[in-house]
Amino acid sequence: MKIQLLAAAVLAFASATAVHAQGAASDAKTSTQNASPNAVISSVAEELLGRIKKDRDALDKDPQRLYAMVDEVVLPYFDFPLMSRLVLGPAWDKADSAQQKRFMDGFKTLLVKTYGNALLQYSNEQVSFAEAEPGSKPDRASVASTIQSPGADPVTMHYRMRQKDGQWLVYDVVVDNISLVTNYRGTYASEIKRGGLESLIDKLEKQAAG
Template structure:
């Protein structure tokens, strides 16, 4: 879980820019462009650095979401259970999972500590629709963390459907906890648990104001 906490801190600084012409960009170009842009924004924004939760949430809502395939992320996180859920449950699960990630990203966004990103060489075969863009995050403590983005090609451009930090997959990490919850309380129980967690995060954010 420590690796995942680090992931949220770092991931908040990647893919946080408006999707202008994103459908025309190669995946590695997209990752580099938007990461570089957001690093400049965060470095200059004192409100974000001082923990302005509302501003962080607004930034994530408007800039992060267009670059993520939340339906596929949720399906991967549920694994085999996804095919057993109803259309309504899938919609509710995807929505609650999206809210959870937005809240988590926004909290991490305020923890920026001058990390820098190194982009690894990228090669893609003609016609490929599923690729991985690899980066290395240099932290202020001198340690380096591998951060890989798995993207698939959609009609409106490349979308992230998983992130792997230091060898730990975001969706795989959630799959374990989701599976345990479903075994104990069913799919509706998982939805209720996610909804309760989201309300708790919302209340905590409101308490900071």
């Protein structure tokens, strides 16, 4: 389920330029500092889609190049410290600083590889965006989108974002009411219960190195 969630998320990023939300996303700029949540997502999408079209053959042949592109273009717009805390839940507070960093690095690498592999599924899906909705706090917002693939039911998803130092960052993606953060948290909580946090981190590091 986690891979399907990420695939839907990255396809939304990659094809976001197909349909802009009521003109809001069309204001995207190269710099996303102080930009609206919609403009941030659209700006990332335009750069990502442009690179995929330009270097598709090379990316298909070289996964490391694909992972590097995801790391450079997409992941700077994810709030990994917050995402990691939410995913680990109570285990985050019990972990020491070294364990927290190792988990965050391993989790980030996992998402890079999963995002990269999902990018290869891109086939001009149509995406529509709604205006960003305010969250429960002034620094929180949610951007809803709908992905339509030929011959398939539409997929509804929400980017949950928070503003940090003037920049809107994604900290969770909800696909058809399934939260990416909650999905990982349930899986990792079970693994921690079975083998402990150190065992989980070791597993992530091995996956990252593989």
